[in-house]
Amino acid sequence: MLDKGTGQSLIAWCVDVFTAISNKFDYTVGSPSQLNRSDDLQKLVNQRYAQVTDTKTSAAFQLAIWEIVTDTGGGYSLNNGTFQASGFGNAQALAREWLKLDGVNTGNYKISYFYDSILNDKNTSQNLIAVSAVPLPGAAVLMLSALGLAGLVSRRRRASKSLPGAEHQHSVAAI
Template structure:
């Protein structure tokens, strides 16, 4: 119950972040796994990339510390401890491979169907989730999602099958949005060098509606009253 209330408060604050951020890479959520790219519609995609989540801190203080994920496979973040300028965008991404409306919806579904149960500290899980995000972002709009076929193809020991499980769950997800997506575009145009930053996505929990908070608070209070009565 406390975690639920805390998540709602954190999400409300996260959504008020300003229009500029200086993001510092503090490290990775797990050991970086090597992923082989078999096919990609993104220009200059390397044949082998690393995959995991990023531990980031907004040194301007607005977004605090959070986990980000790559949506820019043709570029790399700079080294741990380095900082780069980012701008939140509602039209990802003007400086690289742009997301269609369908791709954006698929990225949303990958998070909604899987993120609550993801262990980002597990290398296989983190790499599989990152592969699923790339597939959702880069696959043809009319093609079923799988990292094993289609315009975008990738493989990694221990992660390929799990990535496809995440994608299957996303395609069959029928619930509402569980996460607010924030797209972060690194400053610079599409001709920037390979090691000059990746475009990212991060999420915060969808806040509980006011009526829902009242219900949660009421249930919490009812439970406390019941416990007191039992003690009496």
């Protein structure tokens, strides 16, 4: 997918397993809350997106997305319900594991939802999601840097006290 504003390509995953993708449509950016089970989709993204590094993990991620936004029953299973998948081997097993949604967050990510703007999301072209990292605000970066520096100064002080003759040494830290 190509972002016309920046001219940059964008990696995106299909949302609707029943509709083909078309490159002849302009997409509108919608809210991820328009998707079924958007909270669970956000959990999946925050827990597993950093692990999507090859074709197997990308296929697992795609299967998990389809399962979350397509299935309507309780819980997630690739074996029954509205969405069922087979023949994906290790990617399918990985998707099943990821669908437990019990992992630790590996990042803070934003989901961008793109839909066909011509016919008001009437399944004429594939709806897509893209994922991007949410950068830390400048104040948070500054605070983390200050904490790291304070930890370094504290560690140096402890290390210097443990050396023989350290009682006579003085250290000064300038910030």
